[in-house]
Amino acid sequence: MTAARRGPRYLLLTVLLSLVTLVSRAQNDSSSEAAMHRFVSGLMSKMTLEEKIGQMSQIAQHAPPLIPHEESVRQEQVGSFLFVRDPQEINRLQHIAVDETRLHIPLIFGFDVVHGYRTIFPIPLALAASWDPTLEESAQHMAAREAAAVGIRWTFAPMVDIARDARWGRIMEGAGEDPYLGQRMAEAQVRGFQGTDLSSPDSILACVKHFAAYGAVAGGRDYDEVDVSDNLLQNVYLPPFHAAEKAGAATFMAAYMNFNGIPASGDRYLLDDILRKDWGFRGLVVSDWETIPNLRTHGFAADDADAAARAVNAGVDMEMTSHVYLQNLAADVKAGKVSERTIDDSVRRILEAKYKLGLFKDPYAPQGAAERELVSPAQRQAARDAAERTAVLLRNEGDLLPLRQSSLHSIAVVGALADSKADTMGSWSLAGHYDDTVTILEGIRAKLGSSVDVRFARGVELDRGSESIFDPQFASPKPTLLTQQQKDAAFAEALDTIQQCDVAVLVMGELQSMNGERASRQSLDLPGDQEKLLEAAIATGKPLVLVLLTGRPLTINWAAAHVPAILNAWYPGTEGGHAVADLLFGDANPGGKLPITWPRSVGQEPLYYNPTLSQIPNDRDTMYWDGSNAPLYPFGYGLSYSKISIGGLKLSAEKLQPGGTLSATVTLQNSSQRDGDQVVQLYVHQRAGSAARPVRELKGFERVTVEAGQTRTVTIPLHADDLRYWSATTRRWEEGSGTFDVWVGDSSAAVDHTTFVEQP
Numbered sequence: 001m002t003a004a005r006r007g008p009r010y011l012l013l014t015v016l017l018s019l020v021t022l023v024s025r026a027q028n029d030s031s032s033e034a035a036m037h038r039f040v041s042g043l044m045s046k047m048t049l050e051e052k053i054g055q056m057s058q059i060a061q062h063a064p065p066l067i068p069h070e071e072s073v074r075q076e077q078v079g080s081f082l083f084v085r086d087p088q089e090i091n092r093l094q095h096i097a098v099d100e101t102r103l104h105i106p107l108i109f110g111f112d113v114v115h116g117y118r119t120i121f122p123i124p125l126a127l128a129a130s131w132d133p134t135l136e137e138s139a140q141h142m143a144a145r146e147a148a149a150v151g152i153r154w155t156f157a158p159m160v161d162i163a164r165d166a167r168w169g170r171i172m173e174g175a176g177e178d179p180y181l182g183q184r185m186a187e188a189q190v191r192g193f194q195g196t197d198l199s200s201p202d203s204i205l206a207c208v209k210h211f212a213a214y215g216a217v218a219g220g221r222d223y224d225e226v227d228v229s230d231n232l233l234q235n236v237y238l239p240p241f242h243a244a245e246k247a248g249a250a251t252f253m254a255a256y257m258n259f260n261g262i263p264a265s266g267d268r269y270l271l272d273d274i275l276r277k278d279w280g281f282r283g284l285v286v287s288d289w290e291t292i293p294n295l296r297t298h299g300f301a302a303d304d305a306d307a308a309a310r311a312v313n314a315g316v317d318m319e320m321t322s323h324v325y326l327q328n329l330a331a332d333v334k335a336g337k338v339s340e341r342t343i344d345d346s347v348r349r350i351l352e353a354k355y356k357l358g359l360f361k362d363p364y365a366p367q368g369a370a371e372r373e374l375v376s377p378a379q380r381q382a383a384r385d386a387a388e389r390t391a392v393l394l395r396n397e398g399d400l401l402p403l404r405q406s407s408l409h410s411i412a413v414v415g416a417l418a419d420s421k422a423d424t425m426g427s428w429s430l431a432g433h434y435d436d437t438v439t440i441l442e443g444i445r446a447k448l449g450s451s452v453d454v455r456f457a458r459g460v461e462l463d464r465g466s467e468s469i470f471d472p473q474f475a476s477p478k479p480t481l482l483t484q485q486q487k488d489a490a491f492a493e494a495l496d497t498i499q500q501c502d503v504a505v506l507v508m509g510e511l512q513s514m515n516g517e518r519a520s521r522q523s524l525d526l527p528g529d530q531e532k533l534l535e536a537a538i539a540t541g542k543p544l545v546l547v548l549l550t551g552r553p554l555t556i557n558w559a560a561a562h563v564p565a566i567l568n569a570w571y572p573g574t575e576g577g578h579a580v581a582d583l584l585f586g587d588a589n590p591g592g593k594l595p596i597t598w599p600r601s602v603g604q605e606p607l608y609y610n611p612t613l614s615q616i617p618n619d620r621d622t623m624y625w626d627g628s629n630a631p632l633y634p635f636g637y638g639l640s641y642s643k644i645s646i647g648g649l650k651l652s653a654e655k656l657q658p659g660g661t662l663s664a665t666v667t668l669q670n671s672s673q674r675d676g677d678q679v680v681q682l683y684v685h686q687r688a689g690s691a692a693r694p695v696r697e698l699k700g701f702e703r704v705t706v707e708a709g710q711t712r713t714v715t716i717p718l719h720a721d722d723l724r725y726w727s728a729t730t731r732r733w734e735e736g737s738g739t740f741d742v743w744v745g746d747s748s749a750a751v752d753h754t755t756f757v758e759q760p
C-alpha cells in the first residue's frame, strides 16, 4: 500500500523521516569528508617532497623499470602499479609498502578491466548495443567483483569517447556515435564499477578516458591529431564525460593526442578549466601511457623537465609508466617551474582515492576471493546473458532464423573465427583465458549434442600479420602461412562441407587484433577472401546464416543483399559460443540495436545520423556522384524474431516549460508467436535555434519485452534539460525553445511523428 493511501499523517511522517535520513546522510558524508581531509593532511604534513613525487608515479609491470619493483616500493618511488595481477604478488608488494616504508602508504593496483576481468563480457560497443544501462551496470559490477577479488582496485575504464568514424580501431571500446546513449552508458559503467560505496570490497575506482575527444582523430588514425569546434566538443564529445563525472567517477585519464593544437596531457583548458573549474571534478587525473615524455614528440615540451612541469601544471596528477615526474619534478619545484602547492594538490587527490577505497585500513587482496569469484557460475551466466542481449540481428529473410534443431540432420559451421578463442573474447581481454572461453563451434556442438551432425571447416584463414599482445597467454596462435594451394584446398573443403549439410553457419568478420588500440583500418570490407567464400557458399543454394564477429561497422553490402540471415555477435566474450548457439536456435531472441551507423562504403566515413543539414534536406542520397550516402543500416537498427510494431505516438502535453518534463506514449504490438524485446527510441529536432540544430537527436529510449500476441504501452519521458545545447552563436548553454519535431520508433529512421513547443 502506498503512503498516500494510508492517509495524510502517514504521508507526513514518511516525508519527515526521509528528510531526517537525507540530512543525517549529508552530515555523515561531510563528517567522513572531514575525517578524510584530516587524515590525508596529517599524512602529507609528514611527507618529504620526494615521497610526494613517488606517490605520483605509476609503474607498469611490463615497462623497463628504473630499479627493481620492490626497491621502488621500499624507496617510496611508486604510488601505483599497472598490470600486476597475481594476488600473491599484489600482497607481497603491498606488504613491502605497508610494513617496510616510513609512512606505510598502501599502493593501488590498476588494470584495464574494460569488458570483464577474467570472465570476458561482450566488448563495450556491444554492451551499448543492448540499449540497456542496467545490463551495462551489472556487467561492469561483475567485472569489478572479479578484479577486486585479486586485489585490483582501479580500472582504466569506462572509455566514453564518442566515435563517428568506423575506421578508428578504438571504436570498439566505447558506446558508439551518440552523445545521449553515450551518457547513459557512461554513468551506468561508473555505477557498476564503483557501486554506492567505494570502500566496499567489491568496488573499484572507475577511470573515465580519454579526456577528451580522442574519438575524433583525423582519418580514424589512432593517436592522430584532433581538431574539433567548440560546438562539437560541447554538444557531442564532452557530454558522456560530464555524465560520468556527475555519476561520481573517481578518476579521469588524459588523452594521447593533440587536441585543437595542444597535447591533451598538457592542456590546462581541458584538464583545469573544463574538468575541475567548470565541472567541479575533485578526483585524480592520470596520464595515458607515456603521454608525458611524449609532450616532446608533439613539439610542445623542450625536454623531460619541461614536459613534467607542463603536465603537472595542466592538472595531470599521476604519470603512467614513464619516469619523467620521478626524475624531474623535484628539480622543477626547486627551479620554481612547479609550485609545492601544485604537488600537494596532486598528492592529496591520490591519497584521497586510496583512502576512499579503504586501502589504509585493509590494503590486501582478500583471502580466497579469487578462487570463489573468477569465472564462477554466476559470472558465466551474467556474461552469457549479456552476450545474448547485445547481439544485433541485421537480416532474417523468410524467418530463416531461428534454426529448428528438430528438422536438422547436419549443419556446416564454416570459418576460422568460429573456433578461435581470442576472436571470441575480443581486444582488451588481457586477463581472459583461452581455456575458459567457449567458441561458436563449441557452443553449437554443446547445444546440438549428438542429435545433429556438426561439421566444421576453417574456410578462409585471415592473415594475423604482426598480431601480438604483450601478455603471452593472450597471443593468438599464429597459423603457419598457407600456400595458395593450401588456401584453395581449404576453400574447396568449406564449400564441400556446406554442400553436404542441411544448413550452413558462416562465422566471419575481423580478427580481434584488427580492433582496439593501434588497429585502425583503411577498409571496412570483410578482410581476406571471406566475401569470395560467402558468394560461393550462396551459389550452392543451401540455406545460409552469417554470424559476424566485429568491433566496428563493416561494409557488407553484398551480404546484406544476398545472405538471408545475418546476426552480428560483435566479440561476445567468454560465454560467446553458448550465447550465439542460444540465439541461432531460438533459446534467446535478439533484441540489440546498432549504437553506430553502418555505412555502405568506407568513403562515407565519418557517417552519423545526427548532422546538421544544409542543401537538399530531403534528398541526402544525391550527395555523392559515385554512390548512395544512405547508410547500410541506420543508427538504432536491429531486428528480432518477434514482430513488434510501434505506433500511436501521443505526447502528454503540447507545451514544455524549461526544467520541465513531458512524456511520449506509444503502443507496442507483438504480432508474432514469440516473446521479444523492442527498443523504443525517441528523437527530436529543434526547428530553429540560435545556432544550427541537428536533423534529429536521440533524447530517450527504453528496451522493453513484449509477450507474444500482446500489446503494451510504453511512456518515454522527455526532459527539457536534455534539450539544452551549447550555442556556437551565443557561446553558452541555452534552453531549447520554439517548435520541436518528435519521432518515436525502432531506429533513427523512425517515422511516427508529432510536435511540441518549448516556451521559456
Ligand code: BGC
Pocket: 112, 156, 209, 288, 289, 517
Ligand atoms: C591506452 C589506455 C590504457 C593504457 C594502459 C594506453 O595505451 O590508451 O586506454 O588504459 O594504455 O593499458
